[in-house]
Amino acid sequence: MPRIRSVDVSARQVAAALLLSVSVMASGLAACEPATQPPHTVVAQLYGTPYxxxxxxxxxxxxxxxxxxxxxxxxxxxxxxxxxxxxxxxxxxxxxxxxxxxxxxxxxxxxxxxxxxxxxxxxxxxxxxxxxxxxxxxxxxxxxxxxxxxxxxxxxxxxxxxxxxxQAPKVIAVDFGDLTGDGIDNDGDGDVDEPGEGHLEPFDPSQYASMVEVPADTTITISLEDEDGVSADLIRYQVDQDVYYADSPEVTTTVYGDSDEGMTVAYTPSGGYNPADEYTIYIAAGDNTWVDDPPPGHARMMRDMRITFTTRGDGRALYDVPNRGVRDGRFQPTSTAFAVRSSATTDGQIRLGHHFSLLDANTIHKHTAVFVHHTDSGYSHAVVGWVGLIYGFSGMNSEGLTYGVTIADTLNMPMTSQFISLLFYAQLITEGIPVGMMGREILNKTSTVEEATEWLRDKKPTYGWNWLLADANRNFTAIETHANVLDDATNIGFYPYNADTSDASNYDLHGEMLGSVGTDDLRITSHFQHYKDDIDLDLFGFHIQPQRYWTSFYFRAVRTFYELGDLIEDRYGELDSRAVMDLVGHDELVDQRDSMTATVWEPEKCVLHYALGKVPATAAPFVTLDLKELFNGGGQ
Amino acid sequence: MRRPLALALPLSYAATLAAALLLFAGSARAQFTETLPKETWMLEVAHNHTWLNSAYDNKGRRTELLERMERYDPGGGLQGIIIPKAAAEYDVTVLQLRYGILDNLTVVLGIPIVARTTVVPDMQWIEGDYQWPLGRSFSEDDFWQWASSMGQPKPGRWEGNKGVLSDIILGTRYRFSDHLPQLQKVGVGIALTAYYALPTGAKKDPEQLTASGTTSWELHFQGDLGFHLGVDKTFLSIDKRITLGLEVFYEAMLPHKYDTPRGIVNPLLLNFAPYAGDTYRIDPGDFMGASVAASFVLWKGPAKATWITKGNAAKAAKLPPMLTFSLQYTFTYLGQSDWTSDSDLWDWTNEKAWRPGYKNTLTFQLMLSLLRVGVPAQVFFRYRSLSIIPGKNCRSVDAIAAGIRVPMKFW
Incomplete structure (x- = not known):
């Protein structure tokens, strides 16, 4: 049967070849798992000595x-x-x-x-x-x-x-026309219809309205000055959401001064303003120079100045009208921290929410970490920060003491003291305890808001920092700090306040609570609420001014502060952990570009909820971490 | 009388070539099972021009070849988004030398030489946030001035790989169905093809943002080690005018080691070595898939009695038809490509563009065979496209090729 045998051999060859082919191909089915993003956030427990x-x-x-x-x-x-x-x-x-x-x-x-x-x-x-x-x-x-x-x-x-x-143009004066004779204290100075009431010179940036009860047909004139002259081409004048330029029919510019150093910008709305309404002006301008180094080329531009006013019929007094501004997409909210307790929460428990924003550069969010320190001495504690850094901008210890910190730009800081003492030989160096290490210290060494406040009181900060402290006893305190480089006994750079309505130090000069809408809430953003003239010094012809005059964070922080206050007020008594997380991630409070960490702390339960690893941080879901269990040695 | 050597050679060549070529099917081309007759050589020279300017992302959407880059002014928000609408062109000449060891066993040596690669980055720009210190958002010019002040030049057109070898291919095809006369009788052939790519290609310059290498991985059209199992069915009842084929394949990519960019030329965009390590390893995702093909005889052409058939017109009629049209669809599953460096974050930034996906490739080919009229050559034109049917996590490549095949027999 040779024929059959021949077919048999061939069939085996074919079968072997097929089997080989199929097995080789099938082997490729292995190891096809799609790559997944490595976690941007890690929780690390650290034990032993500091080293x-x-x-x-x-x-x-x-x-x-x-x-x-x-x-x-x-x-x-x-x-x-x-x-x-x-x-x-x-x-x-x-x-x-x-x-x-x-x-x-x-x-x-x-x-x-x-x-x-x-x-x-x-x-x-x-x-x-x-x-x-x-x-x-x-x-x-x-x-x-x-x-x-x-x-x-x-x-x-x-x-x-x-x-x-x-170096940039400055707002010298703002003129709202002649407001004498209306029987109203338009400028909030306590006088009614004094001469020149509608004219603000020098102009003082404020967290409140600059003028109230302005006639609907008024022309508002802003005077700008720069030693190199003000460029009409770079005038940007915004009223609420509407933007005008020097060539807009509603805008008139006039150059003044012996060296043409000044320019008035007058704006008259076509059809007038609405009566009984609130308006915000943003004005920006550049000078006539052109700076090529460092590139890109640009004129010396002033920070946007924000000016709020009301029109006749609104009825509110000046200090009842915050200079909140509008959300125009150009500026992001700043860092926030707030604490709520008792009547503000559903269960009476205290909670602290914190959202820190400064710098991400599409990088930092990929390196976030929660570090739980099991220390040999002092209290075990946890901080939310980044790998390579030993601290974070918020944290909690095993006693429930919790802090959140925000930046408050100030020139009352060590680099300024370098200038004061060394002038042209100054270096851009700072001194003091880094803010995050102060946070570690209070967590390690203190257990209550009172103790932490006392610990912080005599420590020299590197910069302006606002603290919010909360503890398991349902106490909270906000503290505004700067370095007091002038060693000024009247401006020591340490200003605590809370929500105690019976304590006059918790109110501002106009009778408003410094950081609360009720008795059981407290909030901070990135400006000073308590002592607003953080520094005011003439030094060799340089006027070193308070934060409200120069930092681009100021108006952002003020807006964030008022928005947060409204949001808390709207939810008073309804705030549980979930609601606090929602607040921390509220659109009005989230810097979409440079949000870095978002946390909600429950001091009484020693629980942390964190949103990390994305930009903004709250784009990531909140994750709950039972710190009490970790502090007690669990979860290792 | 002895013929002069110069004349003797063509005649003996003609005799053996004719015999050999008669083993070519006088039918529509069997694409997956074609082998050379025993002791026959075939030289194929083809020039490929390839162009691409887009890719398919993880959702199968057409996107830019290079990932968009969001650029941030530290603490100053979004400067803008760079959209690298890069376009690349490759010219590759492939020399193939095939040899029939047996009638059903052919080996091949393929030498691809990249004649030129051009990459034009065509960086475009979406403005980001308002920057109050400038009084405007960053324009594209603003951004590149800014970047330049930090030592980062704007990436420009790159041209290179002139006459640079790609990976040389050693392959073989064994049509084992020849052992099954039953299959031959019904016009069915089954073949196993295997190849290996020698690592002779050049790796890209790691410091160049837009450079390209010439390895199989970088060209991404074949694996380093491939196995294909093909079946062709020629319809005998219609004078062999149609051949249908089916092939399944698995192509493995072998791991390769590369130098990590150090930011020497692009300090902002390509400085990875400090955290990724001096070198890294890529284990590219393997290819696996299937092809279906159809080949049609458009024109059989005249069968002339020429020197190739020693004046025998009947033999010439059995030579391959003069004009054949083939089309082929290939589905290629792409496995995950794995980067291994000192940084899992950096690995992921690379891996996410090379997650599992697939290619849908259409190939159209027209072949003109001149054997029947006495010219020992076949000329072909081919168009291959990945842009007609969208894929996933792959480049959208189009290529045209023109080539010539010359069969030879020396004894």
Whole structure:
């Protein structure tokens, strides 16, 4: 049967070949799992001495620390700041030295600032940073820089804003026409119909309206001055959502002054304003110079000035009208922190919500972490921060003491004292305890709001910081701080307040609670509510002014403050943890660009709800972490 | 009388070639099972021009080749979004030398040479947030001035890979159905094809944003090690004018090691080594899929008695038809490509564009065979497109090719 045999052999060959083919192809079915995004947030429990905890931190997150350092500093902040070197070297002779050449200016500036801060840092945090350095095999100087750069950079940023404000056009006066004879205190000064009542000069930026009960047909004239003259081409005049320019028919510009240094911008609405209404003006202008370095080329632009007024028939007094502005998409909300308790919440329990926003650069959110420190001495505690950094801007300890901190731009800070004492030999370096390490210290050493307040009272901050403290006893306190570089006994830079309606120090000069809409809520954003003239100093012809005159955060913070107040008021008595999370993530309160961390803390239960790892942070769902269990040794 | 050597050679060549070519099916082309007759050589030279300016994302939407880049002024919000509407062109010449060891066993050596690669980034810009220090949003010019002040040049047109070798292919095809006369009788052939790509291609310059390499991975049209199982069915009842084919395949990509960009040329955009490590490894996703093909004889053409058939017109009639049209659809499943560096974050930024997906490839080919008229050559024109039917996590590539095949027999 040779034929059959032949077919048999061939069939086996065919079968073998087919089997081989199929098995090879089937093997490809393995390992086809789609890649998934690695978590941007980690929860890490650290044990032992400060060095040991640092080592665990560094060893575990070496790659993330390196990527944060490279992506944020090497690829973003450092080259960005290097652009400022020519200007700085022109003004501050130190920075003309050769060692700042070759792109080393920003690195050395931040490192030297960190080294200047280092002696202020409690030894245990230095040991913790050394532990990170050893664990991650990253030079200690880089870890020090990473842990101090927020404190250094906000100071540098303030100097930059201030210098810009000095060089740019300024609002000298705002004229609402002749308001004498209407029988109303239009400017809120307590006098009625005094001469020149409709004219504000010098103009003082305010968190309240600048004028009330203005006639509907009034022409508002804003006087701007700049030693290089004001460019009509760069006038931007916005009334609520409507934008006008110098060539708009509603706008008239007139140059004045011996050197043409001034310009009036008069705006008359076609058809007039609505009666009994509230309006906000935003005005921006640039001067006649053109700055090419650092690029891109631009005139020296002033910060948008925001001016609110009401028209006749509105009826509210000036200090009842916040300078809230409108949401026009150009400016983002600032950081917020608020605490609610008792009558404000559904169950009476206290909760603290915190949303920190400053800088993300499409990087920081990928490196977030919750660190739980099981300490050998003091209270175990948790902070919400970033890998490589030993702190966060909010945290809680095993006793339920909780803090949230926000930035409050100020020139009452150590870099200013460098100018005062060294002038052109000043360096852009700061000193004091980094704010996040202060947070760690109060968590480690204190258990109540009262103790924490006392601990903070005599500590020198690196900058202007607003604190919100809450504890398991349902106490809360807000504290506004600056460095008091003038050693001024009347402006010590430490201003606590709370919601106690029986305490006069919790009210502003106009009878408004500083940070509360009721007796059981307290809030802070990124401006000073308590002592608003944080600094006011003439120094060699430079007028060093309070924050409201120069920081671009001021009007953003004021708007955020009032919006948050309204939102809390609307929900009074209905705030449970979920509602507080919703508030923290409310659209009006979320910086869509630079939101960094969002947390809700329950001090009585020692529970943390965090939203991290996305921009904004609240784009991520809140995750609940039972810190009590972790503090007690569970969940390891 | 002895013929002069110069004359003897063509005649002996003609004799053997004719015999060999008669083993070519005088039918529509069997695409997946075609082998060369025993001891026959075939030289194929083809020039491919490939162009692409878009890709398909994880949802199968057409998108830019390179990912959009959101750029932020530190603490100053969104400067804008760079849309790299890159367009790339490749010119590749492929030399193939095939040899029939047996009538049903052919080996092939393929030498692809990239003649030129051009990448034009065509960076476009969506303005971001209002920047009060400027009094305006960043324009595109503003951004690149800003970037330049930080040492980052605007990526420009890149041209390179001139005469650079790609991965050389060694392959073989075994038509084992020849052992089954029953299948032959009904016009069915089954073949197994395997190949291996020697790692002779050039890796891209890691410091160039828009550069491209010439390896199989970077060209992404084939795996490093492939196995194809094909079946062709020629319809004998209609004078072999139609052949249908089906093929399944698996192509493995082998892991490769690369140098990590250090930001030497692009300090802001390509500085990864400090955290990703000096080198990284890519284990590209394998290819797996199936093709269906149909080949139609458009014109059989005259059967001339020529030197190839030693003057025998009947033999010439059995040579391949003069004009054949083929079309083929290929579905290719793409496995996940894995990056391994010191940074899982960086790995993910690369991997997310290379998640599992698929290609839908259509190929149209017209072949003109001149064997029947005494010219030992076949000329073909091919158009291959991934842009007609959308894919997922793949590039949308189009290519045209023109080539010539010359069969040879030397003994």
């Amino acid at each position: 040991e905890r640092g080592f665990q931190h560094g060893e575990r997150f070496e790659d993330r620390i390196r990527s944060l350092y490279t992506m944020l500093l090497t690829n973003s902040i450092l080259p960005f700041l290097n652009r400022e070197r020519p200007d700085m070297a022109e003004m501050l002779v130190t920075y003309a030295e050769d060692r700042y050449d070759d792109g080393m200016f920003s690195y050395l500036m931040l490192l030297e600032s960190g080294q200047n801060i280092e002696p202020w840092i409690p030894q245990e945090y230095i040991e913790e940073m050394r532990g990170i350095s050893d664990g991650a095999d990253i030079p200690y100087d880089d870890i020090l820089l990473l842990n101090t750069f927020f404190d250094s950079m906000v100071g540098f940023r303030a100097m930059t804003f201030f210098v810009r404000a000095l």
